Amino acid sequence: MPSLRSLCLGLTLAASTASATPLRYAEDSAPGIINPLFTTNMTEARVQELIFDGLFTDGRDLQPTPRLLANYSVSEDRTQLTGELRSDVQWHDGNPLTADDVAFTIAAMKDPQTASTEAARVRFIESVEVTGPRTFRLHFDQPQLAPEARLNFKILPAHLFTSTTVSRADPFRQSPVGTGPFRMHAFGEDGSVILRANDNAQGVDLEGVTLREVADKSYQAQLLVYQSIEALVRVVPRDLATLESDRGVELYPYQTNSWWYLGMNQQHERWADPEMRQMLALMINVDELLRPIGTGDTITGPFVRSSPFYNHDVTKVPHDPDTARTTLASKGYTFDGTWWVKDGEPLTVRLLVQDDQEVGQDVVIAMQGQLQRYGVRLEPQFIDEASWKSRVWQERDFDVLLSQWTFDRNEDIYDQFHSQGSRNFTGYASEQTDTLLDQARQSVDPQEKRSLLQQAHASIAADQPVVFLWTLDSYAAVSVRVKNVQVHPFYFFTWAADWSVE
Amino acid sequence: MIARATGHLLQAALTVVLAVAGMQLLLLAAPGDPIDLLPNADQVRDVLQAQWGLDRALHERILATLTGDLGVSLSLRPGQPVWELVHRPLLRTGLLWLSGGTLLAALATLGAVSRRRLPRAAVWSLGALGTVPVFLLAHLAVGGFNDAAVALGDAGRHGWFPLPLNPSPLRTALAIAVLAIGSAALSDAYGSLRQRVDQLRDSPFALAAASRGESEWSWLWRHLGVAIAELVATRGPALLGALVIAEKVLLLRGAGSVLWDAAVARDYPVALGLTAVFALSVALLRAGTDIAADALSRGQADT
Numbered sequence: 001m002p003s004l005r006s007l008c009l010g011l012t013l014a015a016s017t018a019s020a021t022p023l024r025y026a027e028d029s030a031p032g033i034i035n036p037l038f039t040t041n042m043t044e045a046r047v048q049e050l051i052f053d054g055l056f057t058d059g060r061d062l063q064p065t066p067r068l069l070a071n072y073s074v075s076e077d078r079t080q081l082t083g084e085l086r087s088d089v090q091w092h093d094g095n096p097l098t099a100d101d102v103a104f105t106i107a108a109m110k111d112p113q114t115a116s117t118e119a120a121r122v123r124f125i126e127s128v129e130v131t132g133p134r135t136f137r138l139h140f141d142q143p144q145l146a147p148e149a150r151l152n153f154k155i156l157p158a159h160l161f162t163s164t165t166v167s168r169a170d171p172f173r174q175s176p177v178g179t180g181p182f183r184m185h186a187f188g189e190d191g192s193v194i195l196r197a198n199d200n201a202q203g204v205d206l207e208g209v210t211l212r213e214v215a216d217k218s219y220q221a222q223l224l225v226y227q228s229i230e231a232l233v234r235v236v237p238r239d240l241a242t243l244e245s246d247r248g249v250e251l252y253p254y255q256t257n258s259w260w261y262l263g264m265n266q267q268h269e270r271w272a273d274p275e276m277r278q279m280l281a282l283m284i285n286v287d288e289l290l291r292p293i294g295t296g297d298t299i300t301g302p303f304v305r306s307s308p309f310y311n312h313d314v315t316k317v318p319h320d321p322d323t324a325r326t327t328l329a330s331k332g333y334t335f336d337g338t339w340w341v342k343d344g345e346p347l348t349v350r351l352l353v354q355d356d357q358e359v360g361q362d363v364v365i366a367m368q369g370q371l372q373r374y375g376v377r378l379e380p381q382f383i384d385e386a387s388w389k390s391r392v393w394q395e396r397d398f399d400v401l402l403s404q405w406t407f408d409r410n411e412d413i414y415d416q417f418h419s420q421g422s423r424n425f426t427g428y429a430s431e432q433t434d435t436l437l438d439q440a441r442q443s444v445d446p447q448e449k450r451s452l453l454q455q456a457h458a459s460i461a462a463d464q465p466v467v468f469l470w471t472l473d474s475y476a477a478v479s480v481r482v483k484n485v486q487v488h489p490f491y492f493f494t495w496a497a498d499w500s501v502e
Numbered sequence: 503m504i505a506r507a508t509g510h511l512l513q514a515a516l517t518v519v520l521a522v523a524g525m526q527l528l529l530l531a532a533p534g535d536p537i538d539l540l541p542n543a544d545q546v547r548d549v550l551q552a553q554w555g556l557d558r559a560l561h562e563r564i565l566a567t568l569t570g571d572l573g574v575s576l577s578l579r580p581g582q583p584v585w586e587l588v589h590r591p592l593l594r595t596g597l598l599w600l601s602g603g604t605l606l607a608a609l610a611t612l613g614a615v616s617r618r619r620l621p622r623a624a625v626w627s628l629g630a631l632g633t634v635p636v637f638l639l640a641h642l643a644v645g646g647f648n649d650a651a652v653a654l655g656d657a658g659r660h661g662w663f664p665l666p667l668n669p670s671p672l673r674t675a676l677a678i679a680v681l682a683i684g685s686a687a688l689s690d691a692y693g694s695l696r697q698r699v700d701q702l703r704d705s706p707f708a709l710a711a712a713s714r715g716e717s718e719w720s721w722l723w724r725h726l727g728v729a730i731a732e733l734v735a736t737r738g739p740a741l742l743g744a745l746v747i748a749e750k751v752l753l754l755r756g757a758g759s760v761l762w763d764a765a766v767a768r769d770y771p772v773a774l775g776l777t778a779v780f781a782l783s784v785a786l787l788r789a790g791t792d793i794a795a796d797a798l799s800r801g802q803a804d805t
Contacts (some may be wrong), residue, residue, distance in 0.1 A: 169581020386534030
C-alpha cells in the first residue's frame with residue numbers, strides 16, 4: 001500500500017510539474033491596448049484570444065462551434081438567432097455572464113462615438129433583444145447564410161463600463177476582464193503581458209502565458225533555441241532550416257488565407273490598359289520569385305488553393321517574355337539595347353513595398369533582376385506602415401505595389417475587387433465582377449455562393465487587375481516541451497487551453 | 503562670467519525650442535498619422551481627430567510640450583500619460599549613457615596621460631575596431647556570443663541573452679562597451695586628448711614646473727579638465743544617438759527604442775515628449791560643460 005501511495009504522490013507531483021511553467025512566446029511588437037473594441041493588429045487579436053470568448057469559436061475542424069452558448073437556433077428565414085448563454089461561465093472578477101453583456105458589446109461596437117475598429121463585424125446585426133438573464137435574440141439586416149461564422153467577436157463585461165461609448169483610454173485597456181481560459185496578471189512597461197490560468201475555467205493545463213516583445217525576428221528564433229521562450233507564432237523562411245535542425249524545437253505548418261500580389265494603379269493611363277497589365281504578368285516568372293523565399297503555391301485568382309471558392313479551371317498566366325515584348329512594341333515602345341523606351345523615357349515600374357513586409361526585400365531584388373533582363377526598369381521604394389496607409393489607402397499615390405491580403409474564414413473579397421469596395425486601391429472596375437460579388441454577398445445558398453465566387457475568380461483573372469503571385473506556407477515553432485499543440489491559422493491560440501508545458 | 507553663463511543657458515533654451523518644433527514638423531511632414539494605422543481609419547477619423555487633439559494648431563501643440571504638458575500616448579499605449587510611459591526608459595538610457603560616457607572618458611584619459619605609448623599593434627587594433635559603427639559592433643558581439651554558446655552545445659544553453667528587461671549584466675556591459683568603442687568614439691577621444699597632453703608636456707610652463715620639482719598632476723589635471731569637458735560636450739550628443747541603435751540591437755528597453763517605436767507608430771505626444779527631454783539633456787550638458795570649461799580656463803588664466 002505505501003508503494004501505491006508513493007506512486008499516487010509521484011503522479012500528482014508529475015502532473016503539477018507538467019503545468020508549473022508558463023508558456024512564453026514572442027511577438028514583433030507589444031500590444032498597445034487589450035480591448036476587443038479596438039483591435040489594431042494580430043498581436044492584440046492573439047492576446048484577446050486567450051483572455052476573451054466569443055459566442056462561437058472555431059472547432060478543431062475550423063467549423064464554428066458554440067463557446068459561450070448553451071444552445072441556439074436560427075430562424076427559418078435566417079434573419080434571427082436566438083441564444084441561451086451557458087450558466088457555468090463567469091467573468092474573471094467572479095461576476096456571472098449575462099445577456100446584457102452580449103447586448104452591451106454589440107451596442108458599444110456600433111456606437112459611433114466609441115469609434116470601434118471592429119464596428120464592421122456587427123453591422124449585419126440590426127438589433128439585440130434581451131429576453132431573459134441569459135437569453136437573447138439577434139435580428140439581422142438581411143438573411144444570413146452562416147451567422148455562426150460571424151459571431152466569433154469577443155464579448156465584454158457590461159458591468160465594467162458606464163456607457164456604450166467607450167474610450168480607448170479606458171483603464172480596461174490595461175486590466176481587461178474576460179471569460180477566457182487565461183486572466184490578466186500584469187501588463188509590463190516593457191510591453192510584456194503576463195496571463196495566469198483562469199481558475200474558473202476547466203481543463204486549462206498551462207499555468208499561464210507570457211508575451212514578450214522582441215522586435216527582431218532573428219532574435220526570436222535565437223530565444224527559442226536558447227529556451228528563453230517556448231513558442232514563435234510565425235517563423236520567417238530564413239530561420240526555418242535552423243529551427244528544423246534543432247532537436248528542442250518542433251515546427252507546426254499551418255495554412256493561412258493569405259496571398260501575395262502585385263497591384264497596378266489603374267488610375268494611371270499605362271495600367272488602365274489591360275494589355276499592359278498582361279504584359280507585366282507575362283514578364284514575371286512567379287515560380288522563380290517564389291523559390292528562394294519559401295514554399296507555397298502559386299495562384300491564379302483572389303483565393304488560396306484550398307478555398308472552396310478557388311476556380312481550378314482558370315489557367316496560370318505563363319511566363320512569356322516574347323509575347324510581352326510584342327505587346328510593348330505594339331504600344332509604341334522601342335528597345336534601345338538596354339531598356340524599352342517611349343518618348344525618350346525608359347519603361348519604369350515604380351514599386352511601393354511596406355518595409356516590414358516579410359521577405360519583401362528578397363522578392364523585390366529578384367523581380368528587379370528579372371525585369372531588367374527584359375529591358376524594364378524597376379525602382380522600389382520601401383515605406384513604413386503609416387506612410388503605406390496614407391499613400392496607398394488614402395491617397396492612392398502609387399504606380400505598382402507589392403503586398404499581401406489576409407482573410408478570415410469568410411474570404412470576402414468584395415472590398416478588394418468590387419468597384420465600390422473600400423480597399424479597391426488599384427481602381428479596378430468591372431460590371432461583371434461587381435454583379436457576381438453582389439450576388440455572392442446576398443446568397444444564402446452555399447452551393448450558389450461557391451459557384452458565384454468561382455465565376456468571380458475567373459472574371460477577375462481575365463481582367464488581371466493585379467498579378468496574382470502566391471500563398472506562402474506558414475510555420476509556427478514550438479518547444480518540444482510543449483505538448484498537445486494545435487495552432488489556429490488566424491488566431492493561433494484558439495485551442496491553447498489544451499496545451500501544456502513539461 | 504555671469505553674462506557668459508546666461509548666454510549659454512539662453513542658447514540651451516533655444517536648442518530645446520528648435521528641437522521640439524523641428525520634431526513636430528518632421529512628424530507632420532511624414533506621411534500618415536496615428537489614425538491611418540487603425541484598420542478602419544476612414545470611419546473613425548472624425549471622432550478620433552477631435553478626441554486626440556489632432557485638429558489643434560501647430561503652435562498650440564509645440565507650446566503644450568514646451569510648457570511641460572506632455573499629454574497622453576495615442577498609439578503605443580493609448581491613454582497612458584507620456585511621462586508615466588517614458589520615465590523609466592529615460593532613467594535606463596541616462597544610466598547607460600553616463601556609463602558609456604564615463605568609460606569612454608576614463609579609457610581615453612588613461613591612455614592619454616600614460617607615459618608609455620600603447621604598442622602599435624594595440625593602437626591599430628583599437629583603431630580598426632573603433633571604425634566599426636555601433637550597430638555593427640553590437641550585432642557582431644551578439645553573433646559572437648551566440649556562436650560561442652552554440653559551440654558549447656547543450657551545456658551552453660544558459661540563456662545568456664535573455665528577454666528584454668530580464669536582468670543581464672553581460673548585455674548591459676556589451677552596450678556600454680560598444681558605446682565607448684564603436685563609431686570611432688574611443689580612438690577619436692584618445693587621439694585628441696593625447697595630442698593635448700603632448701602639447702602641454704612640451705610647453706614652457708610644464709618644463710618650468712618640472713625644473714621646480716612640481717608634480718605633473720599639479721597643473722595637468724586643470725588643463726586636462728578643459729579638454730575632457732570639451733570632449734563630453736562634443737561626444738555626448740553623438741553617444742546619445744549611438745545609444746538609440748545599441749538599445750534596439752541589444753533589446754534594451756530604453757528611451758531610444760521608445761522614441762523609435764513612437765515615430766513609427768506616429769505617436770506624436772510620446773515622440774515630442776522624448777525629444778523635449780533629449781534636447782533639454784543635451785542642451786544642459788553643453789551649457790554645463792561650456793560653463794565648466796569657462797571656469798577652468800579662467801582658473802588657468804589666474805594661475
